[in-house]
Every structure is written in structure tokens, then in C-alpha cells.
Amino acid sequence: MELIYPINCVGHDEWMQSGYDPRLSKGEVVTRDGEVIGTWRVVGYDPASECSSGQFEFTANGDDAVKFTEGFAMLDVRPSQGLALSKLSSTIREWYEANNGEIS
Template sequence: MNLIYPINFVGHDEWMESGYALDLAQGDVITRDGEVLGTWRVVAYDPNLDTQGGRYEFVADGQERAVLAEAFGVLDSRINRGLALSTLTRAIRDWHETSPS
């Protein structure tokens, strides 16, 4: 697996390429060094209504509920969705850097 970013959303590209299939709207969040931080998921969206929004969530390893989330307004907008993903990625990175080891 090619982990090129400090924080990687495994399966995110496949979710987008699928046309936002509900069964692919989740995956692992892994650091560049291979440390599994938890999972990502996309919720509150309808893949048949690409002009509607949704929400990215991060669930820390060992948790059941999201510890971080970021909403986006339009599913089929790379800019809108990308900004939300970028904001969530920064939040995860900050969370990871300040979490006790």
C-alpha cells in the first residue's frame, strides 16, 4: 500500500470512483508510517442526489463514535468535498500529534 500522505484515507478513491456507493463509504485512516489511527466514513448523504451534501467522520481506533467530523454541502463537487476532507485531515493530524502515546 502506497501511504504517501502524513494522513491517508484508505479506500477513499475507490468510493469516489464508484459513484459514492454507500457500501464503500468507509475505510482505514493510516499514517505515512503505517500506524492505524482509526476509520473514516461518509454519512448523511444520498448517492443519487449528488447536489446534496453529507459529512465525513473520523472514528478513532477502539472507539464507536466519531471524534471528529466535517460537513460538505455538495457531494459531487471536488472543491466542496475536498475542502471538507482537507479540514478533517488537518484535524486528525492535530488530534494525533496531541494524543497521549
Template sequence: MELIYPINFVGHDEWMDSGYEPKLAHGDVITRDGEVLGCWRVVGYNHNDDYSSGRFEFVLNGENDVKFAEDFAMLDVRNSRGFALSNLTRTIREWHENE
């Protein structure tokens, strides 16, 4: 697996390609160097409604509580979902760099 970004959401592309299948709405969050930071998941959305709202969540390895979350207004609108993912990624990166 090629980790090209400073923070990588493993399985995210497969989730999108599946039509937002709930069973695929999660995966690992890994740095470019291969460090597993935790996991991502998408909750609170209806995969049958392209305009459903929802939330990306990040949970640290070994934890149960959500560390960071970002809401999106519309599932299949790149500006909404993509902006939320970008914000969450930036938050995780800043947190990790300051650890």
C-alpha cells in the first residue's frame, strides 16, 4: 500500500466507490511513515440518500472515545464531504505534529 499523504485514510476510496456502503465506512488512519494513529469512520448518514448529512470521526488507537470529528452537510457533494475530510485530516496532522 502506497501512503502518499502525510495522513492517509485507508479504505476511504473503496467506501466512496461502493456508493457509501455502511459496512465500508471505516478504516485505519496511517501516516506517510506507516505509523497507525487510529481509525476513521463515517456515522449518521443514509447511504441511500446522496444529500444525507453525516460526520467523519477519528478515534485514537486503543481508545473508545472520538478524538476529532467533522460534520458534512451532503454525502455525495464533493465540496461538502471533501471539505469535512480535508478539515479532519488537517486537524489530525496538526495534532500529530505537536505530539
């Protein structure tokens, strides 16, 4: 698996390609170096409605509670979803780098 971003939500593309199957709405969050730092998931959406809103969540390894969230307005509007995922990834990266040093 190619990890091209500093923070990668593994399985996100498969979830989108599946038509937003709830069984695929989660995965690992991995740094470019291959370090698994937590999990992502999507909640609060209706896979049968392309106009459904929802929320990405990030839970860090070792934590039981969700650490960061980012909502999106419409499930099947890529800019809405993409902006939310980008914001969440940036927040995760800032948190990770503040605690572990810069991601190469």
C-alpha cells in the first residue's frame, strides 16, 4: 500500500467506491512512515440518501473516546466530504507533530 500523504485514512477510497457501505465506513489512520496512530470512521449518515450529512471521527490508539471530529454537509458531494477529510487530516497531523515530532 502506498502512503502518499502525511496522514492517510486507509480504506476511505474503498468506502466511497462501495456506495458508502456502513460496513466499510472505518479504517486505520497511518502516517506516511507506516505508523498506525489510530482509527477513523464515518457516523451519522444515511447511505441511501446522497443528500445526507455525516461526520468523520478520529480516535487515537489507546483512547476510548473520539479525539477529533469533522462534519460534512452532503454525503455524495465530493468537495463537501473532501474538505471535511482534509480538515480532519490537518488536525490529526498538528496533534501528532505536537506530540511526536514532524512527519517526514
